[in-house]
Amino acid sequence: MHWRAWSLPKKGHRPDEYEDAAAGDARRGRFAVADGASESSFAALWAWLLACEFVRAPLGGKRPWSAWLPPLREHWAQELVGRELPWYAEEKLQLGAFATLLGLVVGKARWRAVAVGDSCLFHLRTGRLLRAFPVSRSEDFGNTPGLVGSRTPPPQEVEQHQTRAQGKWQPNDRFLLMTDALAQWFLRQSEEGHKPWEAVGGLLDEAADDADFASWVEGLREREALRNDDVTLVAVDLSVEA
Amino acid sequence: MSYAAEISRTNPTCFLFLVDQSGSMAKPFGGEAGKIKAQGVADAINRLLQNLVLKCAKSDGIRDYFYVGVIGYGARVGPGFGGALADRGLVPVSEIANKPLRVEQRTRKADDGAGGLVDQKFKFPVWFEPTADGKTPMCKAMNVATQAVFQFIKRFPGCYPPMVLNITDGMATDGNPEAAAAGIRSLPSQDGNVLLFNAHLSSRAERPIEFADKEQGLPDDFARLLFRMSSVLPPPLQAAARSEGFKTGPATRGFVFNADLVSVVRFMDIGTKAASGVR
Numbered sequence: 001m002h003w004r005a006w007s008l009p010k011k012g013h014r015p016d017e018y019e020d021a022a023a024g025d026a027r028r029g030r031f032a033v034a035d036g037a038s039e040s041s042f043a044a045l046w047a048w049l050l051a052c053e054f055v056r057a058p059l060g061g062k063r064p065w066s067a068w069l070p071p072l073r074e075h076w077a078q079e080l081v082g083r084e085l086p087w088y089a090e091e092k093l094q095l096g097a098f099a100t101l102l103g104l105v106v107g108k109a110r111w112r113a114v115a116v117g118d119s120c121l122f123h124l125r126t127g128r129l130l131r132a133f134p135v136s137r138s139e140d141f142g143n144t145p146g147l148v149g150s151r152t153p154p155p156q157e158v159e160q161h162q163t164r165a166q167g168k169w170q171p172n173d174r175f176l177l178m179t180d181a182l183a184q185w186f187l188r189q190s191e192e193g194h195k196p197w198e199a200v201g202g203l204l205d206e207a208a209d210d211a212d213f214a215s216w217v218e219g220l221r222e223r224e225a226l227r228n229d230d231v232t233l234v235a236v237d238l239s240v241e242a
Numbered sequence: 243m244s245y246a247a248e249i250s251r252t253n254p255t256c257f258l259f260l261v262d263q264s265g266s267m268a269k270p271f272g273g274e275a276g277k278i279k280a281q282g283v284a285d286a287i288n289r290l291l292q293n294l295v296l297k298c299a300k301s302d303g304i305r306d307y308f309y310v311g312v313i314g315y316g317a318r319v320g321p322g323f324g325g326a327l328a329d330r331g332l333v334p335v336s337e338i339a340n341k342p343l344r345v346e347q348r349t350r351k352a353d354d355g356a357g358g359l360v361d362q363k364f365k366f367p368v369w370f371e372p373t374a375d376g377k378t379p380m381c382k383a384m385n386v387a388t389q390a391v392f393q394f395i396k397r398f399p400g401c402y403p404p405m406v407l408n409i410t411d412g413m414a415t416d417g418n419p420e421a422a423a424a425g426i427r428s429l430p431s432q433d434g435n436v437l438l439f440n441a442h443l444s445s446r447a448e449r450p451i452e453f454a455d456k457e458q459g460l461p462d463d464f465a466r467l468l469f470r471m472s473s474v475l476p477p478p479l480q481a482a483a484r485s486e487g488f489k490t491g492p493a494t495r496g497f498v499f500n501a502d503l504v505s506v507v508r509f510m511d512i513g514t515k516a517a518s519g520v521r
Contacts, residue, residue, distance in 0.1 A: 041301045087345050087365035088299040154357050
């Protein structure tokens with residue numbers, strides 16, 4: 001199993017203003033992307049904590065959110081405690097940070113995924129899109145996706161907003177994990193009869209580095225095919241037995 | 243499609259508040275017992291400014307997505323900020339954030355994250371004190387606003403159309419303000435015409451009305467006048483208002499009665515909305 005990740009901040013934003021996160025561990029078969037909500041503060045830290053926690057979670061069955069979300073929230077709060085902040089930053093800190101989360105677990109012959117919000121998973125096989133999760137139509141993206149907060153809501157409420165998917169995989173399948181702007185482009189292309197996975201495959205075949213990825217994304221933005229937003233892409237290749 | 247321009251630091255939009263500070267604002271406010279209208283206005287404007295700042299606040303500071311100005315009209319017509327912002331016109335929202343008149347310490351009930359409530363201390367910035375003095379030169383205020391917005395559009399021609407929010411009890415003393423209002427609404431950026439919203443604070447203890455769609459049923463002539471002066475919500479704003487729980491249709495206008503316009507801040511799209519980003 002091989003995986004690659006690329007990212008690019010929103011146009012007009014500095015690299016330190018990027019608020020998505022991606023994490024993965026091929027040996028454990030766990031991958032995640034998270035997308036910090038632009039209207040919240042301290043969201044990059046929260047997105048990063050969410051993605052990392054998903055990837056380093058104990059192997060085995062599903063963990064209830066109530067088992068891991070409260071300590072992660074405490075971790076987030078501890079990172080920020082004791083800072084002297086102006087009134088607006090204090091207010092935003094009290095409101096908490098928000099992020100989407102998409103996690104993928106690849107096991108023996110089967111995979112499962114969990115999502116809160118609109119970061120998306122695409123399952124590809126022999127040049128075909130087998131599955132899009134959790135959003136399957138480009139028109140279904142908006143600016144109020146489901147979010148996991150660093151203070152609220154209670155874990156059981158997050159649990160209610162999550163969606164899960166599972167299926168079987170075969171050698172040579174590919175999974176793509178994307179935050180919303182790129183996922184929307186991907187679905188729209190697919191709906192119009194194009195094969196957007198070929199462009200993504202090209203990045204992998206050419207061992208594209210971050211600069212190659214940036215120029216590809218900037219090209220899409222210039223053609224107004226892609227909404228201006230942080231972009232994150234994780235590709236997982238099951239080219240050998242996982 | 244118009245009203246779709248991206249709001250960013252390189253392409254900001256503007257909010258210009260017109261605040262009635264005339265003598266009639268010393269009369270009781272029908273929307274809240276024990277309060278005068280001038281206090282209702284000060285509360286409304288402080289909440290609006292606070293929410294505009296919070297919308298742009300990030301961990302590393304304030305992003306200048308908005309320029310914000312206040313024009314007071316009463317004994318005089320002109321820039322309405324006090325303190326360090328006195329006599330300033332449209333200023334970047336970061337300056338609003340960092341230069342309130344004062345910051346009060348208050349307490350509120352907050353969600354404890356586990357389904358309960360806790361007392362939470364918070365800082366409450368104040369930019370505006372209640373003022374009630376002189377006549378109501380609303381036409382003159384509209385003309386000053388037209389100039390300010392015109393200059394802003396000249397500087398940012400591709401901006402999301404500026405929003406002018408007039409907060410008043412409706413009794414203009416320098417003529418019928420409908421023509422001046424139409425003048426503001428006719429100013430275009432490349433993304434659409436300027437939007438004029440009116441918040442009518444009345445002494446009548448009538449139920450609040452938010453985003454009316456017809457004159458019929460409004461409580462008095464002043465409310466009907468302000469309704470006619472208000473922009474029809476363009477389709478993207480109708481959709482934003484609907485997603486915030488308001489009933490809107492093609493005839494809905496940016497007019498509220500004995501209610502505030504804080505929701506307008508939430509209608510602005512600067513990216514993924516946080517679940518409870520605006521208070």
